[in-house]
Amino acid sequence: MSELLSVGVIKEMFEAVSEDGPRPENPVLQVVRFSNQNNPNESPQSSRVRVAFSDGQELVSGIIPVNLLRSISGGKLERGQLLRLTHYSCNISQSTKGQQPQKVIVVSSYEVANSELQPIIGNPFPGQDTVTERSRPLAQPNQPSAPPNPQLSQQLTPTFPRSVPGVQQQMRPPTPTFNGGGIMRSSSNDMRRSSSGSAEEGIFPINLLSPYHNKWKIRAVVGAKSDIKHWQNQNGTGKLFNCTLLDESGEIRATAFGQQVDAFYDKLEEGKTYLISKAKVNVAKKNFSPVKNDYEIYLESATIIEEVANKNPTDLIKFDFVRIDNITQYEKDSTIDVIGIVINVDDIQPVMTRTTQRNINKRDLTIADQSEFQITLTLWGQNAEKYGTSILNTVIACKNVRVGDFQGRNLSAFNGTTLLTDVDLKEAKELLDWHSSQEEGKTFTSLSSSGSVTIDRNEPKKSLAQVKNEKLGSGERADYFSTKATVLFIKKENICYPACPTCKKKVLEDGDEYRCEKCSRNYPAPDHRYIMTFSVADFSDNAWFQCFNEGGLVIMEREAKDMIQFSKENTELYEECIEQACLKSYEFRCRAKTENYNEQIRIRYTVTGIAPIDYVERTRDLHQAICQMEQ
Structure with missing residues (x-):
């Protein structure tokens, strides 16, 4: 295997740095000695291993990040291994008074060139600029290595810590001190990908x-x-x-x-x-x-x-797109990549920020994809002004948008978000072909506006008795569950509230108009939205649920403004609509959370998703449960 070693390549590697010339590609070096180095103030990803590399003629200091070593070699490094450096950099530190410049190879990606360990090849010795004058060759030609000198060992042994979690260390005969170096920060997968890309x-x-x-x-x-x-x-x-x-x-x-x-x-x-x-x-x-x-x-x-x-x-941009119907699986404030067809563009609305008390422009886009789900994407500032009605029915690719959970699921662009239109991507072409095949005016299931809200199949299915017996929501964090239940009773009072057309917060009457304190604007009329409290029951127990506008639209099957009009003009029709909404069964996705209300601690069940029962899917679940019982 000695023919694999790139003999004399170290000199070429550092000459390329000094002369700004092409550097050797994929050099193969041998591990002569290694020692762990770890700074307690650094993160584990910044830990590194110090290595003595040999090309058969010369020794030089090297650095391998611990996370890279773990991913490629399982955290194990052996004396005599041959490593092929697929991505590396050579650093030469500035010389100081009384000291020579220090040479260090920083390894970003490597491969193990041989599976068998080799004896030290050739007669490598440290370069003049990496060791003290007392340094000697490891061995003379055709002569056995001299026994280690204890005093010299103490002088030349590095003083950094000898252990890093997850990295196996082997003690070897002392070699010259290794100085200089640095830290590489990156995941090993990215490093390997970068070396080829x-x-x-x-x-x-x-x-x-x-x-x-x-x-x-x-x-x-x-x-x-x-x-x-x-x-x-x-x-x-x-x-x-x-x-x-x-x-x-x-x-x-x-x-x-x-x-x-x-x-x-x-x-x-x-x-x-x-x-x-x-x-x-x-x-x-x-x-x-x-x-x-x-x-x-x-x-x-x-x-x-x-x-x-x-x-x-x-x-030059790596996307990891998430289908819109899968966004419900991501927690609030997660950042994801999304691509979709713009099916609606709202007007710009000025909104006052809480921190600076200044107005900032806001615009809501609605995007959809092949999953036949749609979601609201909120743009702010320059992006709200840049992307107007001209992008309607075009593809928009979004990198790093933030997931929100206000009244369903929604997306928001922030300072770290990249938005691209007219993109030359395979996903974009597929979206355009799909959109062109859809019927004009077709509606999609919404995650953040009127319409049914999906039930996340990954949520644990519970009966109401299980929810109470397991005390879901009694901890510090909220608990989520899904359940099948029937609406028994809906409170008739305060079934909806007057909301701001822009931010959806409650507005107050101001003469003949309605004022939103958050937006600092007056509106001629509010946008009424549901906020409902109702009782549900299943075969095991009953409970009180609360839902907002998207859930109320599913249950009532009409707009909140219509219910307000009925309550003022025709109370009998108002009560009849509420009665018709009862005794219907749905699949609910709920959040259970402990709240302190009027100095009373109680668990509130808030509906975050609601949909009519899929009886085919329900039958499959029951059949699976029966099969498990038979086993």
């Missing part, structure tokens, strides 16, 4: 950027871009903007301050592709960045940004 010379994957790489160039699409923000504190005033950069390996936030705002704000346009280099990489401030990356880029005066012409942005 960034074949173009000189292009660095975003998911491999870190403060320990000085020379890099990325090719990225500008996703979401913020407005210019002005700030003021005791140190003075300033301005900034940020944007999300994406490629096939991941995403990262880029931020510019002061003069760089003037230089780069107009130059960086959403949806366009750029080559970016000579920017500073720092640890991300998670309090201000929703982007999924531990680092962020600061644009500086020396930063170079070049536009890449005629580049399809979707080639």
